[in-house]
Amino acid sequence: MISQLDHAITFTITVAGYASFVVFGLVFWLVTRRKGSSVAGVGPMIQRIMHHRTTRVAIMIAWWWVGFHFLVNVVHR
Numbered sequence: 764m765i766s767q768l769d770h771a772i773t774f775t776i777t778v779a780g781y782a783s784f785v786v787f788g789l790v791f792w793l794v795t796r797r798k799g800s801s802v803a804g805v806g807p808m809i810q811r812i813m814h815h816r817t818t819r820v821a822i823m824i825a826w827w828w829v830g831f832h833f834l835v836n837v838v839h840r
Contacts, residue, residue, distance in 0.1 A: 795804040803811070812818055 791802075794800060795802050813822075
């Protein structure tokens with residue numbers, strides 16, 4: 764049986780994980796917005812990645828795989 768303390772610890776770890784992800788995203792965004800930053804922003808990075816046909820096909824297959832493995836299971840329940 765899971766105690767109330769276990770639920771509180773799990774909740775705290777989950778919230779801390781999501782909060783750290785948001786903070787990392789904000790810091791990354793601020794670094795890319797600086798003048799003279801050598802770190803590419805998200806837009807130019809995606810343009811560079813999607814430049815080649817092979818990567819476009821690979822990304823489509825990866826999204827199909829994610830959708831098939833996570834969404835099909837929900838539909839069949």
